[in-house]
Amino acid sequence: GDSVTQMEGPVTLSEEAFLTINCTYTATGYPSLFWYVQYPGEGLQLLLKATKADDKGSNKGFEATYRKETTSFHLEKGSVQVSDSAVYFCALGTSGSRLTFGEGTQLTVNP
């Protein structure tokens, strides 16, 4: 079945550092890929998405590229801020089946 593997956290960075959170997946068919963000005590919000190979999703300075050859969708940001502190979830979806989420990665950015 479908699965998503995220790098284990927690991740702690200083403000303005470069961020990478790794995500790899296993899926049948041609999935869409997503990154969601969860702030404390809240639901998840879509951060970015990509629907086909080589697509790059981007939002709020975050980017991720759909790499079919390496089955990856790594999240990157060039300069993190304290306000980026949250839990980040990688997810995949295939038409006709349920969404599959990774375990989540806690990011803490210190001033």
Add this chain to the structure above:
Amino acid sequence: DGGITQSPKYLFRKEGQNVTLSCEQNLNHDAMYWYRQDPGQGLRLIYYSQIVNDFQKGDIAEGYSVSREKKESFPLTVTSAQKNPTAFYLCASTKMTGAAEAFFGQGTRLTVV
């Protein structure tokens, strides 16, 4: 504004009681989902529904029940058979099952007292 609404935000339950968590969406989405999240953990799927009057068990359905009588509504009942119900519960919806973006509610934090 379109969105997905969960209520209540906080809920306290005595042991042995059933409680129902509400989830309503006005996005005209076909699919709806219930997830459980424990502290520091990921999301675990309880139930999902692709169309009205139909739903499927997720990975941890034991001790929970759902109904989908209307497209807009997908309530979750936590029964007394659920031995460890204290958790954060999240409802989500998508336009179609799987490949579409999911919209989430703000969550309900259930505590057994």
